[in-house]
Amino acid sequence: xxxxxxxxxxxASAAAPAGAPLKAKRTERFTVDESATTYESVTTYNxxxxxxxxxxxxxRLAHRLKPRPWTILVDGHVARxxxxxxxELMKLAPLEERVYRLRxxxxxSMVIPWIGYPLASLIKRVQPTSNARFVxxxxxLDPDQFPGQxxxxxxxxxxxxxxxxxxxxxxxxHPLTLLTFGLYGQVLPNQNGAPVRVVVPWKYGFKSAKxxxxxxxxxxxxxxxxxxAAPREYGFYSNVNPGVDHPRWSQxxxxxxxxxxxxxxxxxxxxxxxxxxxxxxxDLRKYL
Numbered sequence: 001x002x003x004x005x006x007x008x009x010x011x012a013s014a015a016a017p018a019g020a021p022l023k024a025k026r027t028e029r030f031t032v033d034e035s036a037t038t039y040e041s042v043t044t045y046n047x048x049x050x051x052x053x054x055x056x057x058x059x060r061l062a063h064r065l066k067p068r069p070w071t072i073l074v075d076g077h078v079a080r081x082x083x084x085x086x087x088e089l090m091k092l093a094p095l096e097e098r099v100y101r102l103r104x105x106x107x108x109s110m111v112i113p114w115i116g117y118p119l120a121s122l123i124k125r126v127q128p129t130s131n132a133r134f135v136x137x138x139x140x141l142d143p144d145q146f147p148g149q150x151x152x153x154x155x156x157x158x159x160x161x162x163x164x165x166x167x168x169x170x171x172x173x174h175p176l177t178l179l180t181f182g183l184y185g186q187v188l189p190n191q192n193g194a195p196v197r198v199v200v201p202w203k204y205g206f207k208s209a210k211x212x213x214x215x216x217x218x219x220x221x222x223x224x225x226x227x228x229a230a231p232r233e234y235g236f237y238s239n240v241n242p243g244v245d246h247p248r249w250s251q252x253x254x255x256x257x258x259x260x261x262x263x264x265x266x267x268x269x270x271x272x273x274x275x276x277x278x279x280x281x282x283d284l285r286k287y288l
Contacts, residue, residue: 019189022182024095024115030176031099032270037110039184041257046191047104048210049159050139050146057148058191065145065211067188067195076136076217079127086195090181093121097185098178103240103269105204109254114199115182120173122215128169132217135172137198137209139163159229165209166222166236167200170278176201176271180208202271204238235288239279240269244288 048058072089075081084092095115102110123135141162143149149161171177178199181188188194193210200207206226226234233247242252242265253262268275279287 020187021185022095022115022187024097027096027098032101032111034111036099036113037257042110042112042183043189043191045257047205048191050148050163052148061147062190064147065190065194067190070195072196072212073214074122074126077129077132077219078217079129080125082126089196092125093117095181100199100201101269102201102205103254103265105206105246107249107251107254109256113184114178114180116178116180118175119177119179119198120175122179123173128217131219133169134166134218134221135169136164136166136216136218136222137212138214139209140211140213159225163209163225164222165207165224174275174278176274202240202268202275204240207238237287239284240265241267241284244285
């Protein structure tokens with residue numbers, strides 16, 4: 001599959017330096033009353049297989065990623081398709097700080113203060129047509145910047161690059177779904193998905209696509225990267241569910257990074273009151 005290229009440098013603004021502050025107002029309605037995981041842990045313990053399979057590969061190799069210039073193509077079944085410069089995209093709606101739980105499918109978790117705005121703000125701007133039933137997200141394909149995409153020692157060969165994820169339209173429009181540009185009061189570090197990612201807090205972390213270059217509105221359910229790699233282990237929905245184990249381990253409990261004892265996993269990662277109605281009548285064991 002061909003790479004999705006970035007815009008020429010004359011179309012984009014100057015680089016945002018690593019660690020640049022990003023101001024946002026805390027939105028208490030969408031903030032959990034839990035201690036945040038340390039910045040050090042959030043930025044050094046990551047799954048980002050584009051950099052490599054080890055947890056420290058993203059922080060070691062993140063300097064390879066150049067988050068400016070950067071554009072995001074928004075297209076598909078929309079009335080107003082457009083290629084956005086990253087800085088233009090950041091200004092489409094007021095930025096908010098929201099403290100969300102993050103639950104990895106591997107059984108560990110964090111609490112992170114993200115900065116962004118509801119993905120719904122962008123969706124409404126581009127005006128999806130009645131044919132748009134799903135939203136597909138594609139990560140940058142560039143082995144020079146992402147050594148994990150290479151064939152060889154750094155690669156994660158079971159994955160089909162570029163990384164693709166997707167949401168049903170009502171999930172994408174849900175107010176919890178955040179188009180994310182920062183964390184801990186600054187622009188996203190490269191290892192955390194710079195310059196833009198989505199955060200979907202009631203789903204396992206791999207559903208939150210990083211370093212996005214394309215958002216496409218489609219009629220058919222996207223075939224996502226992990227679903228293609230291991231469909232028995234990683235379904236399209238991938239909602240946090242303590243009653244549905246991964247084939248190789250239990251999901252009933254989790255290890256919060258920075259804590260000694262394991263804690264019980266919460267249905268929908270603790271967001272059941274907000275999102276359970278999205279799945280009324282669905283067999284959540286079948287649609288895992």
